[in-house]
Amino acid sequence: MSDLETFPDLASRALGGGVIHANDEFFAAADHLVLAEPPGFTRATFGPKGQVYDGWETRRRRTPGHDHAIVRLGAPGVVRGVVVDTAHFTGNYPTEASVEACGAEGHPAPDELDGWETLVPRSPLAGDSRNVFPVDSGRRYTHVRLSIYPDGGVARLRVHGEPVADPRHIPDRFLDLAALEHGGRIVGCSDMFYGSPANLLLPGQARVMGEGWETRRRRDDGNDWVEVRLAAPGRIHLAELDATHFKGNAPGWASLTAVDAAGERLELLPRTRLQPDTRHRFPLTPDRDAVNVRLDAYPDGGLARLRLWGRLTPEAFAALALRWFEALPEAHAAALLPGVERPLADPAALAPLVPALRLG
Numbered sequence: 001m002s003d004l005e006t007f008p009d010l011a012s013r014a015l016g017g018g019v020i021h022a023n024d025e026f027f028a029a030a031d032h033l034v035l036a037e038p039p040g041f042t043r044a045t046f047g048p049k050g051q052v053y054d055g056w057e058t059r060r061r062r063t064p065g066h067d068h069a070i071v072r073l074g075a076p077g078v079v080r081g082v083v084v085d086t087a088h089f090t091g092n093y094p095t096e097a098s099v100e101a102c103g104a105e106g107h108p109a110p111d112e113l114d115g116w117e118t119l120v121p122r123s124p125l126a127g128d129s130r131n132v133f134p135v136d137s138g139r140r141y142t143h144v145r146l147s148i149y150p151d152g153g154v155a156r157l158r159v160h161g162e163p164v165a166d167p168r169h170i171p172d173r174f175l176d177l178a179a180l181e182h183g184g185r186i187v188g189c190s191d192m193f194y195g196s197p198a199n200l201l202l203p204g205q206a207r208v209m210g211e212g213w214e215t216r217r218r219r220d221d222g223n224d225w226v227e228v229r230l231a232a233p234g235r236i237h238l239a240e241l242d243a244t245h246f247k248g249n250a251p252g253w254a255s256l257t258a259v260d261a262a263g264e265r266l267e268l269l270p271r272t273r274l275q276p277d278t279r280h281r282f283p284l285t286p287d288r289d290a291v292n293v294r295l296d297a298y299p300d301g302g303l304a305r306l307r308l309w310g311r312l313t314p315e316a317f318a319a320l321a322l323r324w325f326e327a328l329p330e331a332h333a334a335a336l337l338p339g340v341e342r343p344l345a346d347p348a349a350l351a352p353l354v355p356a357l358r359l360g
């Protein structure tokens with residue numbers, strides 16, 4: 001895994017990303033760009049329009065110009081890099097591509113988006129390849145626009161980055177502190193033989209076993225584990241250990257251990273029996289706030305999702321609100337709080353936008 005791929009794909013359908021516009025989809029629908037699974041290909045498979053591709057493919061241009069598609073990110077955030085994957089496009093890949101992004105308020109239609117900023121300038125592409133472009137912007141974007149020159153096919157567009165949660169979507173400072181879309185992430189794991197632990201933190205329910213975290217069969221006396229860095233420090237009140245789809249391979253037992261800001265360990269859930277194919281909920285009453293949580297699975301097995309519902313400390317909520325506002329693109333920040341200078345000296349300046357800051 002490259003360094004870039006340790007950041008989640010903000011555009012992925014698995015996080016709720018979607019293609020909201022493409023000027024041409026003659027050969028293959030742009031919706032394929034954000035599918036989580038790697039692109040496939042079956043040679044000499046022809047539909048009514050031509051060869052079937054698992055990607056976005058436009059017709060051969062006979063007029064000047066270029067083609068483009070717009071993706072709404074599943075989790076808005078700071079982009080660290082983009083992968084324009086031309087897998088299986090050999091005689092029909094675009095010779096160049098560029099990527100722009102913007103930050104929008106609310107739920108805009110494609111033609112209402114503006115303030116596009118360049119993430120990747122017009123750059124050459126290789127065919128049947130992962131074309132990797134590091135991005136150094138620091139801004140929080142909600143949409144990206146892929147332009148291809150002059151036309152052709154792209155299998156996937158990966159937009160790796162750090163999700164930045166909107167504090168206005170966190171009522172009463174209560175949220176799933178482990179969720180990828182809020183900024184939770186995996187920082188350690190004993191085994192990911194059959195499935196990535198990052199799947200545990202995705203939204204929604206897994207459709208099949210392959211959408212969860214699964215280890216190989218253990219043949220020693222140890223046990224498997226995964227460690228989560230919470231989106232921000234908070235008090236966990238409900239843990240959800242979802243073993244849905246794991247019927248012959250759910251862990252027999254599980255425990256949860258938190259680490260607080262001082263590095264002290266805190267037992268959240270003692271070793272507890274699990275049932276196969278079951279969504280377990282455990283109300284918790286810890287006396288301290290957590291920063292990291294380790295899930296131990298005994299002895300091995302798989303889980304579909306891990307949710308750690310809890311309340312952010314007032315300081316953590318203020319820090320999260322500040323991070324969000326400081327990362328907004330210039331025009332977006334100015335539209336929300338006209339005349340306010342950044343960096344903000346005090347997060348209280350955000351109270352007109354984020355009333356929960358007043359509750360302290």
Ligand SMILES: NC(=O)NC(NC(N)=O)C(=O)[O-]
Nearest residue numbers: 027049050051052053057092
């Ligand atoms: N063999 C092809 O892939 N041809 C064409 N594309 C499709 N999808 O048939 C083309 O013109 O790029």
